[in-house]
Amino acid sequence: MASFTLQGIPVSRGIAIGRAHLLRPAALDVQHYLVAQEQVEAEVLRLQDAIAQVHRELQAIWADLPQDAPTELGAFLDVHALILSDPMVSEAPLDIIRTRHYNAEWALVSQVDELSAQFDEIEDDYLRERKADIQQVAERVLKVLTGSANAVPRSDGIDERSANMIVVARDISPADMMQFRDDAFSGFVTDEGGQNSHTAIVSRSLGIPAVVGMGNASRLIEQDDWLIIDSDAGVVIVAPTTQVLEQYRERQSQLLRQKKKLSKLKKTPAITQDGVEITLLANIELPEDTAHAMDAGASGVGLFRSEFLFMERSGHEHKLPTEDEQFAAYKAAVTGMKGRPVTIRTLDVGADKPLDASEHQILNPALGLRAIRYCLSEPQLFMTQLRAILRASAFGPVKMLIPMLAHSMEIEQSLTLIAQAKAELSAEGIAFDAAIPVGAMIEIPAAALALPMFVKKLDFLSIGTNDLIQYTLAIDRADHEVAHLYDDLHPAILQLMQMIVSTADKAEIPVSICGGMAGDIRLTRLLIAMGYRELSMPAALLPEIKQAVLNTTLENLQAPLKKILRSFDPLQIREHLAAMEQAG
Ligand code: PEP
Numbered sequence: 001m002a003s004f005t006l007q008g009i010p011v012s013r014g015i016a017i018g019r020a021h022l023l024r025p026a027a028l029d030v031q032h033y034l035v036a037q038e039q040v041e042a043e044v045l046r047l048q049d050a051i052a053q054v055h056r057e058l059q060a061i062w063a064d065l066p067q068d069a070p071t072e073l074g075a076f077l078d079v080h081a082l083i084l085s086d087p088m089v090s091e092a093p094l095d096i097i098r099t100r101h102y103n104a105e106w107a108l109v110s111q112v113d114e115l116s117a118q119f120d121e122i123e124d125d126y127l128r129e130r131k132a133d134i135q136q137v138a139e140r141v142l143k144v145l146t147g148s149a150n151a152v153p154r155s156d157g158i159d160e161r162s163a164n165m166i167v168v169a170r171d172i173s174p175a176d177m178m179q180f181r182d183d184a185f186s187g188f189v190t191d192e193g194g195q196n197s198h199t200a201i202v203s204r205s206l207g208i209p210a211v212v213g214m215g216n217a218s219r220l221i222e223q224d225d226w227l228i229i230d231s232d233a234g235v236v237i238v239a240p241t242t243q244v245l246e247q248y249r250e251r252q253s254q255l256l257r258q259k260k261k262l263s264k265l266k267k268t269p270a271i272t273q274d275g276v277e278i279t280l281l282a283n284i285e286l287p288e289d290t291a292h293a294m295d296a297g298a299s300g301v302g303l304f305r306s307e308f309l310f311m312e313r314s315g316h317e318h319k320l321p322t323e324d325e326q327f328a329a330y331k332a333a334v335t336g337m338k339g340r341p342v343t344i345r346t347l348d349v350g351a352d353k354p355l356d357a358s359e360h361q362i363l364n365p366a367l368g369l370r371a372i373r374y375c376l377s378e379p380q381l382f383m384t385q386l387r388a389i390l391r392a393s394a395f396g397p398v399k400m401l402i403p404m405l406a407h408s409m410e411i412e413q414s415l416t417l418i419a420q421a422k423a424e425l426s427a428e429g430i431a432f433d434a435a436i437p438v439g440a441m442i443e444i445p446a447a448a449l450a451l452p453m454f455v456k457k458l459d460f461l462s463i464g465t466n467d468l469i470q471y472t473l474a475i476d477r478a479d480h481e482v483a484h485l486y487d488d489l490h491p492a493i494l495q496l497m498q499m500i501v502s503t504a505d506k507a508e509i510p511v512s513i514c515g516g517m518a519g520d521i522r523l524t525r526l527l528i529a530m531g532y533r534e535l536s537m538p539a540a541l542l543p544e545i546k547q548a549v550l551n552t553t554l555e556n557l558q559a560p561l562k563k564i565l566r567s568f569d570p571l572q573i574r575e576h577l578a579a580m581e582q583a584g
């Protein structure tokens with residue numbers, strides 16, 4: 001097969017080399033994970049049992065057919081029984097489990113996909129229609145499987161196979177992404193998604209090379225193709241030549257050496273050459289991420305995206321995590337950070353992080369009932385979370401962060417509910433930090449422009465640049481078709497960023513950045529020159545940002561900063577930014 005190269009949007013760093021594992025479109029709701037070697041036969045058995053059960057079900061339906069049932073109905077059941085007995089359906093998926101270690105649902109769906117594609121080629125209309133029968137049979141088996149989906153324990157950790165696998169998909173739902181965390185795939189390639197879609201965020205926080213917004217990669221790449229992801233360049237090389245492969249292997253080891261060197265800075269405080277300390281914090285999605293944060297030398301957690309606790313809950317008794325479940329997770333994060341502050345953001349669902357699939361039907365989810373708007377419309381759910389966060393604050397320094405605030409009454413209502421949660425806990429004699437700082441995410445332009453509305457009522461601010469850019473530029477952060485317009489150096493964004501830090505400084509309210517700009521090394525000097533002293537980012541990016549801080553003399557940046565802020569010409573802005581890099 002001839003080698004070819006595909007271009008997309010880079011969302012994380014590094015190089016991955018491995019074989020392609022094509023994922024079925026996220027729309028089909030099955031779990032995708034790898035089973036450990038020793039569990040493969042149990043997984044095979046699980047699928048065999050499910051197939052046998054569907055056989056029994058079909059027979060039972062046959063036996064119960066009323067006398068006057070149309071003959072087609074019987075024939076239809078016969079066709080389904082025949083399909084189910086066909087080795088292409090009943091045996092090929094077993095081979096997939098054995099060779100690729102896919103879970104039973106994934107193996108079945110992959111095989112059905114392959115068969116469906118073959119049926120699409122058939123000229124005969126009648127036969128082509130049989131594709132629907134195969135899918136219906138598969139759905140029956142899936143139904144049985146998902147009833148026992150968690151009977152077989154998942155692979156628990158890095159497995160040699162997954163380490164060499166690159167997931168290729170049209171898109172990966174945040175929920176699937178959370179599953180992939182545990183399987184340690186070496187890279188992700190998706191047709192859809194943008195720089196700051198939530199799937200991109202997770203791959204960045206895992207430090208895994210990924211390229212999104214590739215257009216039609218999942219159609220051009222075939223199962224088991226060799227792939228190289230050069231995520232810095234946003235490039236995927238399919239079926240590379242031996243020579244190219246060698247070059248990339250060399251670059252990969254170079255990067256690894258560099259990473260090792262940077263890890264020596266773990267305990268060094270991030271202080272500029274002229275003595276200004278910058279606090280570098282980590283963003284996390286789950287409590288176990290605190291281990292990476294500590295490893296990277298983070299001074300705390302600047303953003304715990306709590307919504308990931310609410311996703312991927314198949315196998316749990318309740319659809320939403322209970323107060324105790326949440327409390328355990330928040331407490332684990334707090335104790336994991338060993339006395340360093342943990343900023344827990346209240347639930348930010350909606351837009352590209354739907355709580356359930358039905359949300360996909362919402363006309364304009366990014367402008368809809370998202371984040372705090374959703375929480376205020378579900379006070380019981382919000383109260384459960386507030387109580388859990390407050391309870392965790394008894395175990396170490398916790399800050400509470402409210403996403404997507406824009407209106408004064410949203411601030412008031414949130415503070416009232418927090419006070420109510422505190423009163424409840426006090427009445428119950430449960431410990432919490434009565435002085436827990438409460439902050440606002442500044443991520444809607446209205447909030448940035450009306451900052452005085454926030455500074456009097458809240459203890460701190462944190463800028464969500466991903467959404468601030470999305471809403472200021474009217475660019476869907478997850479839509480690859482407009483990704484080229486998603487520009488963090490747009491003069492409007494720079495003006496807003498400068499305005500926020502100036503207003504916050506005057507009001508003497510701490511302000512940090514927890515969106516993507518904080519972890520973008522091209523912008524580190526610019527942001528600290530503007531006056532930002534706290535940056536929160538994926539742990540994997542923290543060491544190189546620290547190195548940039550250590551090599552910076554703030555005093556030298558003031559002249560280029562003035563030029564950047566005075567310019568409304570994108571090219572000029574970039575030139576001044578380059579000058580800032582030279583200035584040191
Ligand atoms: C942001 O919007 O920049 C942010 C940090 O929040 P999220 O990416 O989770 O929306």
Ligand code: MG
Binds near residue numbers: 403443464466467
């Ligand atoms: Mg946001």
